[in-house]
Amino acid sequence: MVDYNGRIGAVYSAGRVISAAEVRRWVAAFATYLPERRPLDVLDLGSGTGRFTPGLAAEFQGRVYGVEPSDRMRAAAEEAPHPGVTYVKGSAEDIPLPEASVDAVLMFLSFHHFRDPLQGLREVRRVLRPGGVALLRTQFSDLMPELFWYEYFPAARAVDAAMYRSVDETRALATQAGLVPGADVVRITGEDARTLRESYERLRLRALSTFEHLSADEVEPGFARLAEDAERDPDRVMPVHSATVLVLTRPR
Numbered sequence: 001m002v003d004y005n006g007r008i009g010a011v012y013s014a015g016r017v018i019s020a021a022e023v024r025r026w027v028a029a030f031a032t033y034l035p036e037r038r039p040l041d042v043l044d045l046g047s048g049t050g051r052f053t054p055g056l057a058a059e060f061q062g063r064v065y066g067v068e069p070s071d072r073m074r075a076a077a078e079e080a081p082h083p084g085v086t087y088v089k090g091s092a093e094d095i096p097l098p099e100a101s102v103d104a105v106l107m108f109l110s111f112h113h114f115r116d117p118l119q120g121l122r123e124v125r126r127v128l129r130p131g132g133v134a135l136l137r138t139q140f141s142d143l144m145p146e147l148f149w150y151e152y153f154p155a156a157r158a159v160d161a162a163m164y165r166s167v168d169e170t171r172a173l174a175t176q177a178g179l180v181p182g183a184d185v186v187r188i189t190g191e192d193a194r195t196l197r198e199s200y201e202r203l204r205l206r207a208l209s210t211f212e213h214l215s216a217d218e219v220e221p222g223f224a225r226l227a228e229d230a231e232r233d234p235d236r237v238m239p240v241h242s243a244t245v246l247v248l249t250r251p252r
Helices: 007-015 020-032 055-058 069-080 116-126 156-163 168-175 197-202 209-211 216-233
Strands: 040-045 061-068 084-089 102-108 128-137 186-188 241-247
Touching: 007 069, 020 055, 020 186, 040 055, 055 061, 055 084, 055 102, 061 069, 069 084, 102 116, 102 186, 116 128, 116 168, 168 241, 197 216
Parallel strands: 040 061, 040 102, 061 084, 102 128
Antiparallel strands: 128 241, 186 241
């Protein structure tokens, strides 16, 4: 497990920052899979530094709960308070909310950090109101994107794939937990296009958990080559990959 109270927690805000426009695009995309009525109460499970929580509160106009186990990440989120957001220490396996207390749950790249994925999904079902929706934004081992920086770190793709479950495995866990998976994995594009220089400046902070599993023998020369390419061709725009999301519903 990655220690988000340690080095990676210190660089996360800078290395994984997203723009206000990106937040609006993500949240607008999430809204298409949720009820149209307002307000909606939302749980941001694994809320980290609070990248999405204020945007969720603005869009859905209800209470938003950011549940995050890392004290360091949660403290960073609380540095930018929002009247509609409450941050709470907790884990997926023991969500500190009452049964049937939220209309929606967002799991944005947090599922692979669950210590017990089945129990985590059972807790998601428990806190959802009947008919509520959970958006499981994750990578799937059988739908991995071809990220440009894998070229510089040859072991990274296999490291990433090993972190994630396949679509069928994830659906099976959700069904076992009492949630109903959507028929298809949906794809959302919320990220800004970034130049090679911008991408390098973010990656060099190693705020992605992937780098915690790579050896120094691979990381150091990889970043040296990436820095050279960013210096040579700084304005090259890098591809934007759509995000894979599994929509889960608690039956009425």
